[in-house]
Amino acid sequence: MKLDARIPSGPIQEAWAKACFDMKLVNPANKRKHSVIVVGSGLAGGAAAASLGELGYNVKCFCFQDSPRRAHSIAAQGGINAAKNYPNDGESVFRLFYDTVKGGDFRAREANVYRLAQISGKIIDQCVAQGVPFAREYGGSLANRSFGGAQVSRTFYARGQTGQQLLLGAYQALERQVHAGSVTMIPRTEMLDLIVVDGQARGIVTRSLITGEFNVHIADAVILASGGYSNVYYLSTNAKGSNVTASWRAYKRGALFANPCFTQIHPTCIPVSGDYQSKLTLMSESLRNDGRIWVPKKKGDPRPPNEIPEEERDYYLERRYPSFGNLVPRDVASRNAKAMCDEGYGVGKSGLGVYLDFSESIARLGEKTVRERYGNLFDMYQRITDENPYKTPMRIYPAIHYTMGGLWVDYQLQSNIPGLFVLGEANFSDHGANRLGASALMQGLSDGYFIIPYTVGNYLASNKFAKVDESNPAVQEAVTAVKTKIDKLLSIKGNRTVDSFHRELGKIVWDYCGMARTAEGLEVAIQKIRALRDEYWQNVTVPGSGDDLNESLEKAGRVADFFELAELMCIDALDRNESCGGHFREEYQTPDGEAQRDDERYSYVAAWGYNGPDAPPELIKEPLTFEYVHPSQRSYK
Amino acid sequence: MKLTLKIWRQKNRNEKGVFVKYPMNDVDPEMSMLECLDVLNESLILRGEVPVAFEHDCREGICGSCGFVINGVAHGPERGTTACQLSMRHFKDGDELTLEPWRAKAFPLVKDLVVNRRALDHIIEAGGYVSVSTGQAPEGNTLPVGKEIADQSMDAAACIGCGACVAACPNASAALFTGAKITHLGVLPQGEPERERRALSMVAQMNAEAFGNCTSIGECTGVCPKEIPLEVIANMNRDYVCASFKRREDLPTPVAPVLQHT
Numbered sequence: 001m002k003l004d005a006r007i008p009s010g011p012i013q014e015a016w017a018k019a020c021f022d023m024k025l026v027n028p029a030n031k032r033k034h035s036v037i038v039v040g041s042g043l044a045g046g047a048a049a050a051s052l053g054e055l056g057y058n059v060k061c062f063c064f065q066d067s068p069r070r071a072h073s074i075a076a077q078g079g080i081n082a083a084k085n086y087p088n089d090g091e092s093v094f095r096l097f098y099d100t101v102k103g104g105d106f107r108a109r110e111a112n113v114y115r116l117a118q119i120s121g122k123i124i125d126q127c128v129a130q131g132v133p134f135a136r137e138y139g140g141s142l143a144n145r146s147f148g149g150a151q152v153s154r155t156f157y158a159r160g161q162t163g164q165q166l167l168l169g170a171y172q173a174l175e176r177q178v179h180a181g182s183v184t185m186i187p188r189t190e191m192l193d194l195i196v197v198d199g200q201a202r203g204i205v206t207r208s209l210i211t212g213e214f215n216v217h218i219a220d221a222v223i224l225a226s227g228g229y230s231n232v233y234y235l236s237t238n239a240k241g242s243n244v245t246a247s248w249r250a251y252k253r254g255a256l257f258a259n260p261c262f263t264q265i266h267p268t269c270i271p272v273s274g275d276y277q278s279k280l281t282l283m284s285e286s287l288r289n290d291g292r293i294w295v296p297k298k299k300g301d302p303r304p305p306n307e308i309p310e311e312e313r314d315y316y317l318e319r320r321y322p323s324f325g326n327l328v329p330r331d332v333a334s335r336n337a338k339a340m341c342d343e344g345y346g347v348g349k350s351g352l353g354v355y356l357d358f359s360e361s362i363a364r365l366g367e368k369t370v371r372e373r374y375g376n377l378f379d380m381y382q383r384i385t386d387e388n389p390y391k392t393p394m395r396i397y398p399a400i401h402y403t404m405g406g407l408w409v410d411y412q413l414q415s416n417i418p419g420l421f422v423l424g425e426a427n428f429s430d431h432g433a434n435r436l437g438a439s440a441l442m443q444g445l446s447d448g449y450f451i452i453p454y455t456v457g458n459y460l461a462s463n464k465f466a467k468v469d470e471s472n473p474a475v476q477e478a479v480t481a482v483k484t485k486i487d488k489l490l491s492i493k494g495n496r497t498v499d500s501f502h503r504e505l506g507k508i509v510w511d512y513c514g515m516a517r518t519a520e521g522l523e524v525a526i527q528k529i530r531a532l533r534d535e536y537w538q539n540v541t542v543p544g545s546g547d548d549l550n551e552s553l554e555k556a557g558r559v560a561d562f563f564e565l566a567e568l569m570c571i572d573a574l575d576r577n578e579s580c581g582g583h584f585r586e587e588y589q590t591p592d593g594e595a596q597r598d599d600e601r602y603s604y605v606a607a608w609g610y611n612g613p614d615a616p617p618e619l620i621k622e623p624l625t626f627e628y629v630h631p632s633q634r635s636y637k
Numbered sequence: 638m639k640l641t642l643k644i645w646r647q648k649n650r651n652e653k654g655v656f657v658k659y660p661m662n663d664v665d666p667e668m669s670m671l672e673c674l675d676v677l678n679e680s681l682i683l684r685g686e687v688p689v690a691f692e693h694d695c696r697e698g699i700c701g702s703c704g705f706v707i708n709g710v711a712h713g714p715e716r717g718t719t720a721c722q723l724s725m726r727h728f729k730d731g732d733e734l735t736l737e738p739w740r741a742k743a744f745p746l747v748k749d750l751v752v753n754r755r756a757l758d759h760i761i762e763a764g765g766y767v768s769v770s771t772g773q774a775p776e777g778n779t780l781p782v783g784k785e786i787a788d789q790s791m792d793a794a795a796c797i798g799c800g801a802c803v804a805a806c807p808n809a810s811a812a813l814f815t816g817a818k819i820t821h822l823g824v825l826p827q828g829e830p831e832r833e834r835r836a837l838s839m840v841a842q843m844n845a846e847a848f849g850n851c852t853s854i855g856e857c858t859g860v861c862p863k864e865i866p867l868e869v870i871a872n873m874n875r876d877y878v879c880a881s882f883k884r885r886e887d888l889p890t891p892v893a894p895v896l897q898h899t
Contacts, residue, residue, distance in 0.1 A: 047771075051771040054770040066692065066702065066753070067754065067758050068758075070694055070695075070700045075699050075700065121777075125774040125777045130766070130774075130827070131766075131767045131790075131821065133787050136781075136786075140781025141778050158794075161795065164797075165794060168794065172767075173770075175762040176766045179763065179764075185758075239700060276676055277672065278672050281697055380698065380722070383722050383724065386724070386726060499675070500679070543682050543685070548648070548649065549747055549751060552682065
């Protein structure tokens with residue numbers, strides 16, 4: 001199979017306008033005759049469902065939560081980037097594009113990233129018009145701040161709750177369409193399979209999480225906006241319900257999964273405190289604007305932080321990266337924290353932590369200003385750790401929180417299955433091997449508000465749709481497969497809980513396919529994952545039945561998919577014999593410990609195709625070419 | 638430390654519910670309330686019993702999924718804190734904690750501690766938005782918004798839609814929730830054109846669902862994990878009264894309330 005990314009020819013600046021003009025349009029009177037399914041109601045899915053509803057399409061939107069407003073986009077704290085150049089500090093579309101391609105360590109598609117930067121400004125306009133209460137200056141203009149990995153202030157924010165406010169904007173737009181009758185919202189429902197008829201994505205099989213009822217939904221196009229797969233690690237900053245199931249079932253129906261090993265470790269999370277821990281809590285990266293990261297110069301220093309004098313502290317990021325200091329990109333900050341802890345300089349009970357210290361900012365700006373900027377984050381920290389960050393430095397440690405990999409899509413955000421579109425974190429396209437801070441919200445909304453309304457229309461106008469109903473063999477087969485799997489999980493009745501398997505799986509993936517990877521370790525991980533997966537299908541126990549609310553059953557299906565994904569992540573990481581962005585292979589590093597890319601051999605998107613349960617997946621490469629930003633060794637010194 | 642959890646167990650709306658006591662012998666004070674329930678559920682599953690159903694997702698206090706009444710207080714004893722962020726260090730060795738679901742007619746029970754809060758979505762659906770379609774927006778800085786106004790709007794917009802305000806109110810009123818959205822949008826210039834229509838429609842939907850009326854008791858703001866101020870209800874009432882005088886001919890029709898579906 002040869003992948004066609006459908007990138008328009010000609011100058012990159014004109015590409016999106018050209019693509020839009022070349023797209024076919026659906027007559028306004030015909031729009032309501034087309035049905036579109038949207039899976040997920042976060043920034044990408046919510047924005048897509050609302051925008052398609054506004055255009056007049058007949059939309060069904062699904063989420064597993066009790067309300068679309070609960071999608072995990074809501075937890076994003078720091079902000080959203082846009083090339084507005086309000087602060088007059090040198091920002092431009094080209095600079096945002098350049099920074100994003102470089103930040104992604106030259107593993108993203110140039111044309112997609114350029115379009116993202118072009119659209120970024122319109123997103124802010126749209127959100128402002130919706131009533132998103134962005135932070136403002138006294139004069140009434142929109143406020144900006146700088147964010148990890150950037151030297152310009154391009155980030156718009158709403159206190160430490162930007163994701164919440166942007167999501168509520170999309171959710172409200174969605175509810176407006178629900179009221180107008182163009183969108184049907186179906187909450188507490190999980191997509192369990194994709195229906196492909198004659199090579200076209202034509203619908204989904206769902207299970208109601210309240211009644212256990214299976215349903216078939218047929219449509220002319222299916223949009224997946226179901227988020228990322230960080231929960232494969234068990235402990236992550238994702239919501240407990242976040243899962244890979246929708247994407248994974250699409251993969252097993254033929255969609256390609258691209259760059260699964262590109263996962264991002266966020267540098268500023270609250271360290272793990274005990275075995276019962278169910279998730280990790282992220283502290284916004286914006287804290288690095290005013291906080292200074294350090295460890296004691298003496299290994300295992302037992303003194304409390306306030307008693308360690310200034311000259312005995314190692315501000316290692318400022319020391320190693322004088323020009324970016326504490327604002328180096330996430331992958332660099334995370335790797336350095338791990339290195340300091342591995343060498344024995346870590347702090348806290350477990351030794352897995354570094355200090356993030358605000359004393360200097362508080363002295364300079366006053367406690368009131370610091371409280372205004374970060375009050376809710378400081379409160380959250382104190383609630384969890386019982387320590388007051390105004391008085392004593394925070395302890396932080398890296399944690400997994402975002403996955404750059406995802407289903408392969410072309411420039412029109414369509415997967416290799418015609419009619420299956422993938423948006424937001426669920427696709428792979430814009431962040432390469434490392435995402436810059438405040439770029440996820442931008443991508444989700446760009447995909448949902450401004451790209452998919454055009455590209456889905458183009459698809460609907462260019463294709464014919466034969467009538468499909470539930471009696472279609474492809475539909476029957478999908479429903480049977482889903483039911484069989486649920487019955488199987490309920491019937492094993494073994495001796496271990498789903499969570500205990502998930503925890504053990506997560507530990508394997510974190511140890512071998514986390515912040516640092518080796519060929520040897522990945523081989524070990526694949527064996528361990530397979531052995532544990534075999535045990536899972538023999539020995540898991542799922543209580544209760546399939547005909548009412550049963551969270552264990554929901555989790556059991558999701559963990560089964562995580563097992564398969566984990567193996568593919570390791571296979572992908574093993575294939576990529578280079579270090580880039582969040583993918584750090586210990587064998588490939590520069591003399592001073594930075595990631596060493598191999599552009600000659602690995603400047604490609606690794607798109608994996610499913611070949612059945614017993615055959616290895618097939619690797620299909622989409623070569624990446626860089627005409628505008630020339631690959632260089634990333635340097636933040 | 639040792640604790641006893643006394644939890645409301647109810648298979649579904651049609652069966653009777655009961656309190657069941659579960660002794661917990663090894664509670665780490667660093668755990669969150671939900672992690673304590675996780676530990677209980679793991680042990681119940683291994684004993685072949687059905688685990689306690691409770692709603693949860695982000696566990697960072699922002700998604701609004703979690704919430705139940707702990708010893709008579711929605712989200713428990715800590716101010717401004719959701720159940721997921723409530724640390725067990727706030728309880729003493731030997732305490733008994735009574736956990737029960739939000740009890741309100743407008744929130745029909747689903748199972749154990751889980752209730753159906755779709756009525757809140759209906760209130761937003763009725764008018765909790767600015768009617769601007771994708772693509773219609775002017776340049777972001779065209780309309781200046783003073784910092785104080787933006788802050789006031791943000792204070793109200795911080796609502797997470799958990800429903801604790803309804804559960805805490807003796808009348809099971811959703812006035813704090815509805816007032817928060819009316820205030821968030823109503824004080825901004827972007828929300829001004831629809832301010833009156835919005836108040837009329839949202840209040841009409843709130844009344845159509847099985848929520849009670851506000852009698853200014855203030856329990857709602859006391860338990861609100863985001864500490865939404867009571868003044869949002871005054872804003873709602875003012876907008877509603879003004880709109881009622883001006884727009885008598887333009888009465889909105891509410892959508893069918895949740896109770897009609899269940």
